[in-house]
Amino acid sequence: MNIDVNESEVLRAQKGDKEAFISLIKRLELRMYNIARSIVKKEEDCADAMQETVLKAYRSLPTLQNPRFFNTWMCRILINECNTLLRKKSKTVSMAEPPxxxxxxxxxxxxxxxxxxxxxxxxxxxxxxxxxxxxxxxxxxxxxxxxxxxxxxxxxxxxxxxxxxxxxxxxxxxxxxxx
The missing domain is CATH 1.10.10.10 (Winged helix-like DNA-binding domain superfamily/Winged helix DNA-binding domain)
Structure with a gap:
């Protein structure tokens, strides 16, 4: 699944155009969901990973050096977020239900x-x-x-x-x- 990147839209988003950023995220939303869902499994974890990814990407957008790699950059942030979430969950033991x-x-x-x-x-x-x-x-x-x-x-x-x-x-x- 290859999603085209509009480099001018990425450049506008880098300059602070929130609508351009939202448009980019909407285009990637399904792909990001599928990747997150296949890594973390649970719906709420998937939503957490995607939300954290969008937030980190928005804050770091000015550091993206090549707008052509926006999709790759976003997916990489998402994968890192999913893996971080899984690592945190593996260290946490829920006592809601006794073993x-x-x-x-x-x-x-x-x-x-x-x-x-x-x-x-x-x-x-x-x-x-x-x-x-x-x-x-x-x-x-x-x-x-x-x-x-x-x-x-x-x-x-x-x-x-x-x-x-x-x-x-x-x-x-x-x-x-x-x-």
């Missing part, structure tokens, strides 16, 4: 881990690359530009992610059963 005793029952050999679950368990950079490549249909070069790495590094991490996913999907998984 229940869990029993682990091995699944039957023919039942495999869900692909989405396997993607979620990849390390952060690999997960981001897989989501952008397969779920957002971005090219290797677009991902490389967004993550500021070489196309070769993206290909290598994508290959390693595929191998990890393949291995994990072949293994029988343990299933948590709540009593």
């Amino acid at each position: 229940q005793e869990a029993v682990y029952v091995p699944q039957a050999a023919d039942i495999r881990m869900d692909l989405r679950d396997a993607v979620d368990r990849l390390e952060e950079t690999q997960r981001t690359i897989v989501i952008l490549y397969y779920f957002e249909d971005m090219t290797i070069q677009q991902i490389a530009d967004m993550l500021e790495m070489s196309a070769g590094a993206v290909k290598t991490r994508l290959y390693r992610a595929r191998m990890t996913l393949s291995r994990r999907l072949k293994e029988p998984a343990a299933k948590e059963v709540r009593l």
